Amino acid sequence: MRNLTAMLTLAAATLITTTAAQAASTNLVKNGDFELTSNGTSKQLNEGTTARPDRTYLTDWTSKGYNFVLNGNTIDKTGDSSIALALWGPNSYSGNGPKNGLGVSPTGGNVLAADWDYFAGPVSQQISGLVVGEAYTLSFSYGAAQQVGFRGDNPINYWEVSLGGDKQQTASLANVSQGFTGWQQTSMTFTATSSNELLSFMAKGGPSGAPPFMLLDGVSLVSAVPEPSTWGMLLGGLGILAFLARRRKAGAV
Structure with a gap:
């Protein structure tokens, strides 16, 4: 017995x-790993409806501001004209860059990079299939880095995240000149007030930029119950x- x-x-x-x-386990966010693009990676995200050869679109996302989708394997590579933006890292200037640990995100592949000081703007996606009054857990990886060719500490770097009318923010990361904060993992809980709500990520920081970039990857939104x-x-x-x-x-x- x-x-x-x-x-x-x-x-x-x-x-x-x-x-x-x-x-x-059902992720309501589409293309949360930023792997689907219209015109490759290592380019600035296009804001308008007219396609440009030097820019790309993130499938299922809209962008406003100085935002990029970068390939994690070439995120700190310099000397390649096809790469619109490079961040300080071990591979900068043929391997002579700072050994700050910058590399692929925990989920690998592409990452989103957003400047909070220069024409800052959100990256957003309309989420459908929500149940009003139900709690949802938003999870993602994030970090802070700096553009190659520039120096200066960035003591305050964080993401402001909103779902519908609810706004929350990540813990702030302090980044040194030519540095990288390391990848962080975080989760937030939102309660749906409508069956369709706008999910938005806005890079924030201060007091001034030397171009600072917030990084994002592995976005998921699942029911908490x-x-x-x-x-x-x-x-x-x-x-x-x-x-x-x-x-x-x-x-x-």
């Missing part, structure tokens, strides 16, 4: 973990386990 109880407890715990994870249908599945599964336990006990008697 003790073995049966242990088996039921383990099965129940596994069922709870699995169903909760399935319910909260299991859906009602998931709870139904969970309760049904537990009911079956209880029935089997009673049946086993009756058979033993």
